[in-house]
Amino acid sequence: MRDFIVSSSYFGIALSFVVYMFYHIVKEKFKIRSPFFNALILAAGTIIVLLLVTGIDFEVYNNSAGHVTFWLTPMTICLAIPLYRQLEKLKENFVAVMVSILAGSLAHIITLFLIAGLVKLDNMLLNSILSKSVTTAIALGITGELGGIQSVTIVGVTIAGLTGVSLGPSILKLVRVKEPVAKGLALGTASHAVGTSKAMELGEIEGAMSSLAIVVTGILTVIIVPIFVGILE
Amino acid sequence: MKYLKQLAIILMVSVVAEVMSYFIPLSVPASVYGLVLMVILLLLKIVKLDQVEDTADFMLSIMPFFFVAPTVSLMTSFDAIKGNVIVLVLMCLVSSIVVIIVTGLAAQAIIRFRHRKEEKKNA
Numbered sequence: 007m008r009d010f011i012v013s014s015s016y017f018g019i020a021l022s023f024v025v026y027m028f029y030h031i032v033k034e035k036f037k038i039r040s041p042f043f044n045a046l047i048l049a050a051g052t053i054i055v056l057l058l059v060t061g062i063d064f065e066v067y068n069n070s071a072g073h074v075t076f077w078l079t080p081m082t083i084c085l086a087i088p089l090y091r092q093l094e095k096l097k098e099n100f101v102a103v104m105v106s107i108l109a110g111s112l113a114h115i116i117t118l119f120l121i122a123g124l125v126k127l128d129n130m131l132l133n134s135i136l137s138k139s140v141t142t143a144i145a146l147g148i149t150g151e152l153g154g155i156q157s158v159t160i161v162g163v164t165i166a167g168l169t170g171v172s173l174g175p176s177i178l179k180l181v182r183v184k185e186p187v188a189k190g191l192a193l194g195t196a197s198h199a200v201g202t203s204k205a206m207e208l209g210e211i212e213g214a215m216s217s218l219a220i221v222v223t224g225i226l227t228v229i230i231v232p233i234f235v236g237i238l239e
Numbered sequence: 240m241k242y243l244k245q246l247a248i249i250l251m252v253s254v255v256a257e258v259m260s261y262f263i264p265l266s267v268p269a270s271v272y273g274l275v276l277m278v279i280l281l282l283l284k285i286v287k288l289d290q291v292e293d294t295a296d297f298m299l300s301i302m303p304f305f306f307v308a309p310t311v312s313l314m315t316s317f318d319a320i321k322g323n324v325i326v327l328v329l330m331c332l333v334s335s336i337v338v339i340i341v342t343g344l345a346a347q348a349i350i351r352f353r354h355r356k357e358e359k360k361n362a
Contacts, residue, residue: 022307046303050310057314064315071308079253080246081302082270084295086277090288102349110342117334125326131319138331139338142306147268157313158320160306162331169335177336183343185350192343196335219342225271232266 011062018071021056025049041171041200047164082143089221095214096222099187106188107219110195111226114139115234129239130154136231138162141198144224148231163198170197171204186211194219245294248286252277 011017029045029052032038057067089096096103115136122132134154137145142163149159174193183189186209193201194216202220206213256273263272280286320327 018308022304022311026304026307046306046310049307050313053307053311054314057311064312067311068308071311074305074308077298077305079256079268079270079273080249081298081305082268083249083252083256083273083277084291084298086274086281087288087292087295088299089274090278090281093282099350102346102353105349106342106346109345110338113341114334114338117337118330121326121330121333127323127326127330128319131323131327135327135331139335143302144268144271144274146306146309147270151266151268155316155319156309157311157316158327160310161313162327165328165331166335169332170339173336174339177339178343181340181344183347185347187350188343188346191346192339195342196338221274225275228267228271 008062012066015070018067018069019073020070021053021067022049022071022074025052025056041168041203044164044168047161078143078146082147085141085143085221085224088217092214092218096218099215102187103191103215103218103222106191107195107222107226108230110192111139111223111230114196115230119234119238131158132239133235134158135162136235137227138166139196139198140224140227141220144228148228151232152235164200167197167200170201174201174204175208187215190215191219195223198223242294242297245291248291249277249294249298252280 026045026049029043029048033043033045053067056062057064118132118136121127130153132154133152134149134156135158136152136154137148137159140148140163142160145159145163146156149156170193174197175189178189178192183192189208190205190212193205193212197204198220199217202213202216205216252273253269256269256276259272259276260267260269277286277291281288
């Protein structure tokens with residue numbers, strides 16, 4: 007059995023499919039709306055436990071499961087399509103969109119560098135979370151360029167998403183942000199697609215601005231992060 | 240066939256993106272060159288929306304699955320993050336809150352400034 011698994015060309019990818027689909031179906035079947043029931047994180051956690059318990063090496067699993075990363079670039083390119091659909095809204099609010107997302111992204115990086123400096127965090131770990139506000143596909147690309155740990159990036163991206171969903175609306179109320187455009191931009195810039203799901207609940211304008219912010223934040227972050235890393239590290 | 244044709248376009252853009260990332264000496268991932276390139280192709284109508292959107296929407300809808308294996312690789316970095324888990328989680332939390340506040344306030348200030356200017360013009 008072990009020998010078979012080690013030599014299998016499909017074991018890892020099939021395991022990924024089965025476990026991910028399991029959580030996805032459970033979510034649909036029981037109509038679980040909570041973003042905390044995250045099929046990706048649950049599936050990955052389950053597979054880690056399974057591998058640790060059975061003593062199967064990560065390399066054996068990744069031998070076939072790892073092929074999915076091949077799709078990272080084509081998938082990121084697909085993000086052009088929702089952005090193109092929102093282009094009219096970008097033109098209407100161009101200055102507000104660009105300036106606020108730039109401000110938010112700069113604040114994000116500065117906050118992380120400040121805390122990292124205070125607690126003397128290892129640069130490799132810092133580099134792994136600098137891109138965590140943006141959608142996973144782009145975040146992984148940035149971490150790849152910086153030489154960070156990609157799995158840490160994904161967990162960071164997940165936390166960013168959950169923060170926006172659970173605390174976003176209350177924080178916006180607390181600092182008296184009332185404009186629908188501003189609310190949408192804030193949620194999309196901080197919490198990518200997960201924040202956008204919340205923004206859509208708040209309203210149509212919020213949802214549209216938030217989904218626009220996902221890709222704009224991604225592109226701006228790609229430009230800003232290497233500059234900061236070049237200067238500060 | 241429709242999906243295959245659309246996939247072919249997306250893969251061709253991927254190849255050009257790889258070439259760009261190979262020759263342009265910036266730390267921009269190939270994927271982002273591809274993303275920007277695709278937006279430009281759509282804007283110039285070289286590629287039309289209906290020539291890529293079915294495959295793109297399908298790929299985007301199943302995207303989280305593609306991140307399962309990269310997330311599982313967390314188990315190979317346990318040693319690197321062991322002592323820093325709480326710090327990392329707190330950093331993620333605090334920095335996300337900062338982004339929400341800064342982005343929201345900046346956008347609101349700009350929108351209100353523009354409204355005021357328009358009101359003055361109309362008055």
